[in-house]
Amino acid sequence: MAEEQETRDYLGIRKGLNGQSLGELEAQILDIVWELDRPVTTTDVFRVMYDRRTLSYSTIMLTMAKLAKKGILAQTRTGERKKDAFIYTSEVGREEMAQRLMEDIAQKLLHTSLEDALPKVIEKK
DSSP states (O other): OHHHHHHHHHHHHHHTSTTOOOOHHHHHHHHHHHHHTSOBOHHHHHHHHHHHSOOOHHHHHHHHHHHHHTTSEEEEESSSSTTSOEEEEESSOHHHHHHHHHHHHIIIIISSOHHHHHHHHHHTO
């Protein structure tokens, strides 16, 4: 029962990161957006991703839309019609995302700020 509770708590922490937690695929897509360093389409990301990991276009499209809903990517339609493609730009830089995630983890796990948590974590190494 204790082990089950630990797992449940961990899942609660991951889901409770103010919408900023990233799954593996989300992190890979975001990394590509940062690498390209320009407004991108789903097709741009698909072309880069396909060499690394064989996924369907629709999987990448849905994941990018999810990142936009989280406020991590900005999603802008290229035209006025519903069929027009979206372009995406990063709303959050690499360093800012790392800081947000680490701050949330420090708050959720250690009940303190990242600034106060870092010296404690580093000294226990």
